[in-house]
Amino acid sequence: MIEFDAASYSYTGGELLSKMSLTITPGAFYFITGPSGSGKTTFLKMCYGALLPNSGKLQIFGRDLRKMTRDDIALMRRNIGVIHQECQFIDHLNVTTNILLPLSVSGQEKLNDNLNLKELLTWVGLKGRSGALPPELSGGERQRAALARAVINSPEIILADEPTGNVDWEMSQRLLQLLIELNKMGKTVLLASHDLSLIRLAKSHVQARVLRIANKRITLAGADL
Amino acid sequence: MTEVFHLLTGLFSQDSQRDRVVPPTGFAANLTLFTSSVMGFLMVFALALSLAAARLADHWSDALARSATLKIAAPSEQLDHQVEKALAILKTTPGIEQASVLDLNEKRRLLEPWLGSDVPIELLSLPALIDILEDEKGFDSENLRLRLFADVPGGVLDDHTRWRRPLVIAAGRLSALGLFSILLMTGASAAMITLAARAAMSANTQVISVLRLIGATDAYIASAFVRRFSLRALSGAALGSIIAAGLVHFVNGKEDKLSILTGIGFEGLEWLWPIFIPLLIGIVAFFATHRAAKKVLGTLG
Structure with missing residues (x-):
């Protein structure tokens, strides 16, 4: 699904991730942990083609990222849902329109029966906020709206970068629960977080693998990859 | 060519969300509307002047071509x-x-x-x-x-060539000047709309990054901006043209159609010409925005 083969990434300041080799398997739930600045966000950005490795190889859905055009990457992203800590929306469009936007972008018809959209809004707990504009939403509501937008196209992979960073514990649990539900539906989930209690909670519900990024290397829960 | 086809299909797409992603207000929006209105207004006047001068040239040419005067002193x-x-x-x-x-x-x-x-x-x-x-x-x-x-x-034959030709040439030049003005205004419109489109895209990098995050291709993003700016330019130019056509009709003297001052206006089927002005500006906006979008999206990487 996503395959890193000795892939490295460097900023102008120096190498951040060095010779990563790992395969993200379909249907798995991954936690990405590590100290601030270790490269968790960079790793996730590479997973959806926002950043290209400087060396090595990265394949997403079997295609070499470096050989893909900008439009190829855009088309690939329709199969990957992304949630950022500081999730961005189109601020002059209401929550519903923002959530439906991936359908419009991928040329699909709007959700024909409103029931599906209502179900989705109910699932993320935004049923009463569908007409609100993004700047009117709280941190937790924004994260849930981003989650709804990320899953509306039914992507195969969900990437969440510190989605609980700006919300309280109760909301963190709620978001995690939603991601676990998605994983149980067969979606591959990669969740970057440094919140160990959240990881412990997730492990009690789902078979989660923990990837740790430190010292430019990525390792699997105590063992070298 | 394929890109233009995609943009055209995007322009006439039923997908109303496509241009809704571009904020409906702002400096660039107002600049486009204002510029296209003013250009539409001026172009209709230039067109009226050009057509009036052409009519005058034809009239002078026809009326004097078959006549001569013999003066006997x-x-x-x-x-x-x-x-x-x-x-x-x-x-x-x-x-x-x-x-x-x-x-x-x-x-x-x-x-x-x-x-x-x-x-x-x-x-x-x-x-x-x-x-x-x-x-x-x-x-x-x-x-x-x-x-x-x-x-x-004592006879001096005047076949009017001596003074007819410069008049006809002058009227012809005035007509050409009017058309040249339209050409210049078309170029100025293209420049202003390009500027506005680039400003709008630079001011809306968040919109572009959101669209890219959810899998929008460059063609989709460009078509959103192209659609918004083309339709805005079209409506602005239509407004300007309607006002100008109304004024031309109002100021057009009924007494002497063969004077350049009182004859500025349209006659008969010539009234169809102002319809093409908003279309021209709309087409110019389409290509100007397309070019600007392509450049900005390339820069953003």
Whole structure:
């Protein structure tokens, strides 16, 4: 699904991730942990083609990222849902329109029966906020709206970068629960977080693998990859 | 070509969300609307001026092309004799349909704009004037001059070429100037709309990054901006054109259509021309925004 083969990434300041080799398997739930600045966000950005490795190889859905055009990457992203800590929306469009936007972008018809959209809004707990504009939403509501937008196209992979960073514990649990539900539906989930209690909670519900990024290397829960 | 096709399909797409992603207000939006309105307004006026000048050129050309004047200035005792001789020559000249001597009243009407209506012109020593109307084939003016030189020494043939040509040329140039102005305004519109589109895209990098995050291709993003700016330019130009057409209709003098000042306007089917102005600006906006979008999206990487 996503395959890193000795892939490295460097900023102008120096190498951040060095010779990563790992395969993200379909249907798995991954936690990405590590100290601030270790490269968790960079790793996730590479997973959806926002950043290209400087060396090595990265394949997403079997295609070499470096050989893909900008439009190829855009088309690939329709199969990957992304949630950022500081999730961005189109601020002059209401929550519903923002959530439906991936359908419009991928040329699909709007959700024909409103029931599906209502179900989705109910699932993320935004049923009463569908007409609100993004700047009117709280941190937790924004994260849930981003989650709804990320899953509306039914992507195969969900990437969440510190989605609980700006919300309280109760909301963190709620978001995690939603991601676990998605994983149980067969979606591959990669969740970057440094919140160990959240990881412990997730492990009690789902078979989660923990990837740790430190010292430019990525390792699997105590063992070298 | 394929890109333009995608943009065109995007422009007429049922997908209303496509251009809704571009904020409906802001500096760039207002600039586009204002610029296209003003340009539409000015273009309609330039078009009206150009068409009026072209009409005038045609009229002068047609009206004077088949006429000539023979002026005979001679001592009064010889004048009638020379007039008779001239008429006789004119009657036998191929290409002349009619030749008639202007009477006193006709001369008075000719001089009225300069001398007024109450001047006793019968007391003035005026030359005799013979109005010549050519037939379809026309006459050989050089040959006629030679014949008149021999028998009518006081005669001067004026086939109006001398002053007709500069007038027709001037009117033609004025008409071309009007069309050139439209060309310049089209270029200025393209430049302003490009500027506005680039400013809008630079101000909306968040929109672009959100769209890219959810899998929008460059063609989709470009078409959103192209659609928004083309339709805005089209509506602005339509507004400007309607106002200008209304004003042209209002100021268009009914009394003398053959004056450049009072004849500015459209006649008959010419009223269809202003419809093309908003379309022209819309097309210009389409390509200008497309170019700007392509450049900005390339820069953003």
